[in-house]
Amino acid sequence: MTGSYPNTRLRRTRSTGWSRALHRETMLTSADLIWPLFVTDGEGVEEPIATLPGVSRWSVDGIVERAKEAIALGIPVIALFPNTQADKRSDDGAEAHNPDNLMCRAIRAIKAECGDEIGVLTDVALDPYTAHGQDGLLNDAGYVVNDETVAMLVDQALNQAEAGADIIAPSDMMDGRIHAIRMALEMGGHTNVQIMSYAAKYASAFYGPFRDAVGSGGLLKGDKKSYQMDPANTLEALREVEFDLAEGADSVMVKPGLAYLDIATRVKDQFGVSVFAYQVSGEYAMIEAAVAAGAGDRDALVLETLLAFKRAGCSGILTYHAAHAARLLNG
Ligand code: PBG
Numbered sequence: 062m063t064g065s066y067p068n069t070r071l072r073r074t075r076s077t078g079w080s081r082a083l084h085r086e087t088m089l090t091s092a093d094l095i096w097p098l099f100v101t102d103g104e105g106v107e108e109p110i111a112t113l114p115g116v117s118r119w120s121v122d123g124i125v126e127r128a129k130e131a132i133a134l135g136i137p138v139i140a141l142f143p144n145t146q147a148d149k150r151s152d153d154g155a156e157a158h159n160p161d162n163l164m165c166r167a168i169r170a171i172k173a174e175c176g177d178e179i180g181v182l183t184d185v186a187l188d189p190y191t192a193h194g195q196d197g198l199l200n201d202a203g204y205v206v207n208d209e210t211v212a213m214l215v216d217q218a219l220n221q222a223e224a225g226a227d228i229i230a231p232s233d234m235m236d237g238r239i240h241a242i243r244m245a246l247e248m249g250g251h252t253n254v255q256i257m258s259y260a261a262k263y264a265s266a267f268y269g270p271f272r273d274a275v276g277s278g279g280l281l282k283g284d285k286k287s288y289q290m291d292p293a294n295t296l297e298a299l300r301e302v303e304f305d306l307a308e309g310a311d312s313v314m315v316k317p318g319l320a321y322l323d324i325a326t327r328v329k330d331q332f333g334v335s336v337f338a339y340q341v342s343g344e345y346a347m348i349e350a351a352v353a354a355g356a357g358d359r360d361a362l363v364l365e366t367l368l369a370f371k372r373a374g375c376s377g378i379l380t381y382h383a384a385h386a387a388r389l390l391n392g
Contacts, residue, residue, distance in 0.1 A: 087372045089364065091135035091390050095182060095337070096383035099274045100124050100167045101144045112270035113342055114349050116381050118144050121163075121170045127384075128171045128179055134387035138180040138228065140379055141167055143189050144276045153198060154190035157217040162190075165224035172225035182257065183226040185218045185242070186233035194272070194281030196233040196288065205288055211238045218242045222251040230314070232259040234288040236304075243309030257337060258310035261298035261324055264289035267317045267343030274342065298324050302332060312376070317341040319366060322373040329374030338370045339379040348382070360389055 074084045099118040101108055106120035119127060124141070131139050143163040149156045156162050168181055186196040187210070193199060197210030210233065218229045229246070231238050239258050246254050264286045272278030290297060302313050313332075315325045316339035329336045348366070351357040363382045370378045380386065 087368060089368045089371050089386075089390060091387035092137055093367070093371060093375075093377045094136050094383040094387055095138040095140055095377055095379040096127070096131055096136050097140040097142060097379055097381060098124055098127055099142050099144055100163050102146060102163060110270065110274045112273045112346060113381065114346075114353070116274070116345070118274065121167050124167050125170050125174050128175050128181075130384060131387075132175060132178050134384060134391060136179075136383055136387050138182050138377075139171075140182040140184065140230065142184055142271075142275050143167070144274065145189050147192075147276070150190055150192045150280075152192050154187035154213065157187055157190045157213065158220050160220055160223065162220075165220060168221065168224040168226050180227040181225065182228040182230050183221040185214050185221070185229055185231040185238075187213060187217070188272075188277045188281075189275045191277075192280065194277035194279075196285065197235060203283070205285075207235050207237070210235050211241050214238050215241050215245045219245050219249055219251075222246055222249065222254045226254065228255045228257050228311075230257045230259060232262060232316075234259065234262050234285075234290070237308070239305045239308035239310050255311040256309060257312045257314055258305040259316055259339075260302045260305040260310065260313035261321070261328065262289050262314070262316045263292050263321065265292065265317050265320075265341070265343070267320070267341045270342035270346050292320075295324060295327060299327060299331060302328050306332060306334060311335075312337060314339055314379075315375075317344060318370060318378065318380075319344055322369060325370070325373045325375050335376040336374060337377050337379065338373075338375045340366065340370070340382070342381065345381040359385075364389060 074080050101118035103120040108118040110116050171181055188194055188196045195205050197205040200206050312335040314337045315321050318338040318340035325336050325338050348362050352359040363386050367378055367386055
């Protein structure tokens with residue numbers, strides 16, 4: 062007699078490692094990971110970011126090395142974010158259109174060395190280039206205006222595509238920008254450049270370390286609640302996704318990650334498209350703080366949280382732990 066309910070014992074399949082492997086429902090591999098990287102000026106520069114322990118800004122030569130590392134680890138895509146020098150920032154973020162800006166130099170260098178061995182995803186939004194740290198243009202009242210901003214984003218996206226970007230990722234949350242960018246890409250002959258829309262991006266308290274990393278944190282006054290989403294809302298996220306897909310997005314993103322897994326699942330179930338989640342800077346920092354405090358094991362925390370995104374229905378995860386996780390997964 063093995064118990065009172067021998068027919069309903071779920072623990073039977075969990076009793077050995079081989080059996081747990083056999084019954085596992087979700088797989089996480091290095092091919093599920095997108096590695097965000099911060100680019101800075103200079104040559105041979107590595108600048109650690111205090112609020113993101115273990116993450117650095119790299120000059121373009123270092124970024125190319127990271128791209129090669131990603132290829133060796135089986136990470137299919139890297140995501141680039143520039144730390145623009147203060148003297149190149151302006152109220153209208155015009156540096157975003159400079160074909161020789163940091164972002165474009167990094168894209169060209171990676172593509173020259175690595176070609177199609179890796180995908181390069183580039184963020185479209187004005188915050189790395191504006192003197193006020195907002196993602197768009199401000200009117201006299203300090204409100205971020207939509208249509209004028211969209212026109213700037215179109216130029217920014219084209220500039221990145223011309224430098225060789227493979228996936229354009231608008232993170233600005235303006236209305237109508239996916240359609241405008243898609244049309245401009247088509248007219249510009251960039252028919253195979255994909256758009257991964259930050260479709261459901263919430264006004265979150267988890268972005269702090271990122272703003273330090275790109276140098277916009279100290280500049281930002283106020284918040285981004287007039288364009289990023291209210292954390293209380295689900296139906297609005299589904300409408301954002303619906304519109305972005307209709308406007309021409311190839312895939313959509315939910316951001317932040319762990320606190321919004323329900324949104325990722327709803328989007329996947331309702332639209333049946335590739336959904337990506339961004340495990341953002343504050344989430345990375347929380348894990349690292351827990352590890353530093355002796356409150357958890359890094360490897361186990363990283364793999365468990367990343368697996369949760371796959372279980373929720375995500376096709377992949379943007380994570381600052383990408384290289385570390387890939388090393389663990391590749392054994
Ligand atoms: C800005 C942008 C942000 C992130 C990605 N793109 C920050 C923001 O909206 O203020 C956050 C990423 C992270 O926290 O890791 N357009």
